[in-house]
Amino acid sequence: MTLFKNSRPNPRLPPYLIRKRMQFKNVVIQSLAAVDAPVVMSSAEISKRLQPAMERLGIRPDLLEEISGIKTRGFWENGIQPSDAATLAAENAIEEAGVDRDKIGVLINTSVCRDYLEPSTACLVHGNLGLHERCLNFDIGNACLAFLNGMDVAARMIERGEVEFALIVDAESSRPITEATIERLLQPGVEEEQFRAEFASLTLGSGAAAMVMCRRELAPMGHSYLGSVTRAATQFNKLCYGQMDRMVTDTRVLLTEGLKLATKTFAAAREKLGWVVSELDQFIIHQVSKAHTDSLMKLLKLDPDKIHRIYPDLGNIGPAAVPIALAKAVALGKVKRGDRVALLGIGSGLNCSMAEIVW
Ligand code: MYA
Numbered sequence: 001m002t003l004f005k006n007s008r009p010n011p012r013l014p015p016y017l018i019r020k021r022m023q024f025k026n027v028v029i030q031s032l033a034a035v036d037a038p039v040v041m042s043s044a045e046i047s048k049r050l051q052p053a054m055e056r057l058g059i060r061p062d063l064l065e066e067i068s069g070i071k072t073r074g075f076w077e078n079g080i081q082p083s084d085a086a087t088l089a090a091e092n093a094i095e096e097a098g099v100d101r102d103k104i105g106v107l108i109n110t111s112v113c114r115d116y117l118e119p120s121t122a123c124l125v126h127g128n129l130g131l132h133e134r135c136l137n138f139d140i141g142n143a144c145l146a147f148l149n150g151m152d153v154a155a156r157m158i159e160r161g162e163v164e165f166a167l168i169v170d171a172e173s174s175r176p177i178t179e180a181t182i183e184r185l186l187q188p189g190v191e192e193e194q195f196r197a198e199f200a201s202l203t204l205g206s207g208a209a210a211m212v213m214c215r216r217e218l219a220p221m222g223h224s225y226l227g228s229v230t231r232a233a234t235q236f237n238k239l240c241y242g243q244m245d246r247m248v249t250d251t252r253v254l255l256t257e258g259l260k261l262a263t264k265t266f267a268a269a270r271e272k273l274g275w276v277v278s279e280l281d282q283f284i285i286h287q288v289s290k291a292h293t294d295s296l297m298k299l300l301k302l303d304p305d306k307i308h309r310i311y312p313d314l315g316n317i318g319p320a321a322v323p324i325a326l327a328k329a330v331a332l333g334k335v336k337r338g339d340r341v342a343l344l345g346i347g348s349g350l351n352c353s354m355a356e357i358v359w
Helices: 013-019 043-057 063-068 082-097 121-129 146-159 175-185 192-203 251-273 290-300 318-331
Strands: 027-036 039-042 072-075 104-109 136-139 165-172 207-215 223-232 240-242 247-249 282-285 340-347 351-358
Touching: 027 082, 027 146, 027 318, 039 043, 039 175, 043 063, 043 175, 043 192, 063 192, 063 290, 072 175, 082 104, 082 121, 082 165, 082 207, 104 121, 104 146, 121 136, 121 165, 146 165, 146 207, 146 223, 146 318, 146 340, 146 351, 165 318, 175 192, 192 247, 192 251, 207 318, 223 251, 251 290, 251 340, 251 351, 282 318, 318 340
Parallel strands: 104 136, 104 165, 282 340
Antiparallel strands: 027 207, 027 223, 039 072, 165 207, 223 351, 240 247, 340 351
């Protein structure tokens, strides 16, 4: 899915930009593309495959779907690497932007999943796209938060005049970890403790996203990126850790401490970005599960109509979740031109960032 033709200038930008402390005056989002992974895997199917283990451990069969709220997630076809999916999303975003690819000055890949430990996924995507030799390319790794970090780094380079156009990409592939987790949990010696520790791995989904950002004068109809705030709580850096085939999560403490950090970061956004809950039109939240979304909504007193949920169909797609949720909210008309949109990201570590755009 690619998005939006730039058709009208942004009507709501000037008055309130004057009021607030903007970090970026010259940065816009020119295009955004989201690609769904085509192979649908339901929670019912995963639970069916895990039935012998769940029965033996006395875990109710509907737990995964009922408690997490995740009905399905996507997988890529076998053999599709993260760099392939990221390239696909990037091609869509470049086409939508209509940008000459030789003018892209930096490519940032933010995927958790990767083809190899080295080289970087960014350089595989750079090569696939045939970007210019002058185009800087690198990965940013920060768990589920990296796409927001990528946007912020790109924005700094654009604002400083170092590059005109930046491309941020992300692609996640949850098939390997889901398959490996199911196989492991079916082993005869597995106890409830291990099942609980690996439960979160079953909520992961696949997908890809790409965004072109540039200097405002190059895309006057673009969507303003205003800035972000971030907070860290790295005393909790072992609550969720993983490899391509195994992730271990303390789901309860992660939820509690994640919410505390989100509250702290939201307070920073009130202070630095001038946020008032009722004045923001849409909240694009990192998609973890029903429990996380409902708790955050209650805590920050967010209007449920202002939160677009993609986890029921797509699961937790890591750093791709925020750009994909934004793309889908735009496509559905939930985010309209001129809307003030809060991007709320959180990642294992724990790190939390919140950014504002004016669509
Ligand atoms: S890291 C990935 C993290 N992903 C997850 O943790 C997803 C899975 N977790 C969940 O869906 C919830 O936490 C669950 C608990 C459902 C687990 N294994 O009242 P409860 C049973 C098996 O305690 P809740 C990332 O994305 C329990 O026995 N079963 O449930 C980045 C009970 O069963 P029963 C389990 O606390 C960082 C039932 O569930 C487990 O509401 C994200 C209900 O129990 C388990 N491990 O949910 C940071 N645990 O009914 C966090 C419980 O039969 C962000 N059960 O007695 C937080 C803020 C959100 C966004 C912020 C944006 C800025």
